Amino acid sequence: MPSLADGVLSPDVSPNAQVDEFKDEFSKPNPHAPRELSTLQAVGLIATCTTAMLLTTANATAISISLPTIGDDLLIPEYRLQWLISAYSLSSGCLLLFFGRIADLYGRRNVFLLGVLTLGVFGLGCGFANDEITMDILRGFQGLGAAACIPAALGILAHAFPPSRIRSVAFATFAAGAPVGAALGSAIGGVLTQLTEKRWRSTFWFMTGLCALTIIGGVASFDPDGPSLELDRRVDWLGAFLVTAGLVLVVFALSDGTIAPEGWRTGYIIALLVIGVLLLGAYIAWELYLERKQDARSTAWWTPPPLMRVTLWTRARGKLAVTLVLALLEYGSFMSWSYWVQLYYQDYLLLSPVLTMVRMIPMFVTGVVCNVFVAMFVGRVPIAIILSCGTLLTATASLLFALIDPAEPYWAFGFPAAVLSVFGADFVFSSGTLFVAKVCLPHEQSVGGAIFQTMTQLGSAFGLAITTIVYDSQLSKESRKYGVIVNQNGTNAPPAAQLASYKGAMWAGFAIGVLGTVLAALCLRGAGIVGHQKGGDNESAMSGETVRDEEAQRAERVQSEKKS
Incomplete structure (x- = not known):
């Protein structure tokens, strides 16, 4: 069953047609309901x-x-x-x-x-x-x-x-x-x-x-697997890059800081830790932006679901x-x-x-x-x-x-x-x-x-x-x-x-x-x-x-x- 809150409504379809479409969807048996085990x-x-x-x-x-x-x-x-x-x-x-x-x-x-x-x-x-x-x-x-x-x-x-x-x-x-x-x-x-x-x-x-x-x-x-509940199934690749890169740098710095040549004072440890934190901050800001765009029903290609x-x-x-x-x-x-x-x-x-x-x-x-x-x-x-x-x-x-x-x-x-x-x-x-x-x-x-x-x-x-x-x-x-x-x-x-x-x-x-x-x-x-x-x-x-x-x-x- 599609999620009304997260789905992207097409601007090319009339409102009444969209309402009828969702009524038809909700009248069908729910394919995502768990089976009796x-x-x-x-x-x-x-x-x-x-x-x-x-x-x-x-x-x-x-x-x-x-x-x-x-x-x-x-x-x-x-x-x-x-x-x-x-x-x-x-x-x-x-x-x-x-x-x-x-x-x-x-x-x-x-x-x-x-x-x-x-x-x-x-x-x-x-x-x-x-x-x-x-x-x-x-x-x-x-x-x-x-x-x-x-x-x-x-x-x-x-x-x-x-x-x-x-x-x-x-x-x-x-x-x-x-x-x-x-x-x-x-x-x-x-x-x-x-x-x-x-x-x-x-x-x-x-x-x-x-x-x-x-x-x-x-x-x-x-x-x-059944089909996704979301109508908009694009992947937030930029968000995936920011959070993965940020976490890798932070975890690497935490893991390697004690064995680096000069310990925590080593230049690359400090640099990687700072860059990792900045990337995670950028990730959070980007996800907030996408969330607001999704709630506003944006259909732009650069605003996938967060x-x-x-x-x-x-x-x-x-x-x-x-x-x-x-x-x-x-x-x-x-x-x-x-x-x-x-x-x-x-x-x-x-x-x-x-x-x-x-x-x-x-x-x-x-x-x-x-x-x-x-x-x-x-x-x-x-x-x-x-x-x-x-x-x-x-x-x-x-x-x-x-x-x-x-x-x-x-x-x-x-x-x-x-x-x-x-x-x-x-x-x-x-x-x-x-x-x-x-x-x-x-x-x-x-x-x-x-x-x-x-x-x-x-x-x-x-x-x-x-x-x-x-x-x-x-x-x-x-x-x-x-x-x-x-x-x-x-x-x-x-x-x-x-x-x-x-x-x-x-x-x-x-x-x-x-x-x-x-x-x-x-x-x-x-x-x-x-x-x-x-x-x-x-x-x-x-x-x-x-x-x-x-x-x-x-x-x-x-x-x-x-x-x-």
């Missing part, structure tokens, strides 16, 4: 989307735990190893909005399948790579697959499951794919790297096999924007904890990849429990309470490592931190994506999911950049106390200086998590319950106000203008 079909659809989320996360953590081995095999210096992670994160995080828009316009099923195929094919290539440059390039192309399949999966779930308890279950299960993928990636990466003949190469080949199974699941369980309606951030009286910022802060805290704790175990305690993986297993169990909790209670507990508690618990995991005593057993600090670390990530992702699905219109679902995912990716880069700055500063300061000038890799730092630096990074992660807790408690008060229970009192997130009511009012206004 059997239990088996619903399980297959949810499992396929969740596996895609699992794959995108595992492709980061499995490689993270294998970095020392990859560096030894391919002769990659330690300070450049992070680019095997950053290349993937750059492409997967910076192209989410573009692929989200493409999925909404040209079919979520096709974009999902193409994304998983890309993830698998270039992952297979990584397993055969023999040098650093090839690995970095293939990892970058692999990230394109993640950028394509995740927004499409969110749109598929939102379309397949109308407001009901099963929607809450579907989104909570999908969200569980992130921590489960992180834990599975660490487990698979650790075991295959240490116990197989091909070591880290086996990890890439295993992930490629999972991609093949996901493609089969998508073909079997996803409905064919890649992202900027006013989407103001939905639910601005509380959607708060939720998106919370996603950035929470993932900054969670991903920085995950990164530093693995380095602490392997580089400070000198544990093997398998023993490190074993210490991360509680994350897997807690992740599943957290999402069961969300599925059961997101329709009963206000979102402010869920997000405040989640972000505080993740911050507590960082606090435990900031106070850790290496002489104490794992059960004193490591175990409770592993248990608590995933609460915030799970609560924020599942509740946040439900909130996005509620306030976004049918033709915005993949774009809405892409915005949320982009904020988590930016949060990861932001958190790692901030904590790395603290780590490097602390390492240099503490090493000087022992008369040591640390090298670029920090490999000659005294153990006491290393421990103090890990603690400093964890204090920074704790501060980021607490900031998220305060923001959730203060700014989401009155947001109410976001769980979808059809016919329940919580059908609206904000005092009976829904975006679809706003869209209906806009449609009525357009009809009135046409009649006049």
Whole structure:
């Protein structure tokens, strides 16, 4: 069914003819209405989307735990190893909005399948790579697959499951794919790297096999894509360029600032960061301009529909924007904890990849429990309470490592931190994506999911950049106390200086998590319950106000203008 609010009315057709055309359209059966799914079909659809989320996360953590081995095999210096992670994160995080828009316009099923195929094919290539440059390039192309399949999966779930308890279950299960993928990636990466003949190469080949199974699941369980709801299906290529280029430069500067020749004072880091911010500012201004032109029914060739309606951030009286910022802060805290704790175990305690993986297993169990909790209670507990508690618990995991005593057993600090670390990530992702699905219109679902995912990716880069700055500063300061000038890799730092630096990074992660807790408690008060229970009192997130009511009012206004 075409969207009256977003469609472009032809000036060459009489108003009465246009009204009759829309009446005819509305009298037809809605081809976009989700079909009734059997239990088996619903399980297959949810499992396929969740596996895609699992794959995108595992492709980061499995490689993270294998970095020392990859560096030894391919002769990659330690300070450049992070680019095997950053290349993937750059492409997967910076192209989410573009692929989200493409999925909404040209079919979520096709974009999902193409994304998983890309993830698998270039992952297979990584397993055969023999040098650093090839690995970095293939990892970058692999990230394109993640950028394509995740927004499409969110749109598929939102379309397949109308407001009901099963929607809450579907989104909570999908969200569980992130921590489960992180834990599975660490487990698979650790075991295959240490116990197989091909070591880290086996990890890439295993992930490629999972991609093949996901493609089969998508073909079997996803409905064919229907035509877009929008009458004007042009792509905002200028907006896509501005936002992608801006995000790439900002994320690159955040990732590379700590290892540049002169650190954050390096000329190209400052220049790229400034240019990236300016490009993002230009993107926002351009999208606002296009949004005004679309609302004014402009048919000019240079005014396509915006890649992202900027006013989407103001939905639910601005509380959607708060939720998106919370996603950035929470993932900054969670991903920085995950990164530093693995380095602490392997580089400070000198544990093997398998023993490190074993210490991360509680994350897997807690992740599943957290999402069961969300599925059961997101329709009963206000979102402010869920997000405040989640972000505080993740911050507590960082606090435990900031106070850790290496002489104490794992059960004193490591175990409770592993248990608590995933609460915030799970609560924020599942509740946040439900909130996005509620306030976004049918033709915005993949774009809405892409915005949320982009904020988590930016949060990861932001958190790692901030904590790395603290780590490097602390390492240099503490090493000087022992008369040591640390090298670029920090490999000659005294153990006491290393421990103090890990603690400093964890204090920074704790501060980021607490900031998220305060923001959730203060700014989401009155947001109410976001769980979808059809016919329940919580059908609206904000005092009976829904975006679809706003869209209906806009449609009525357009009809009135046409009649006049």
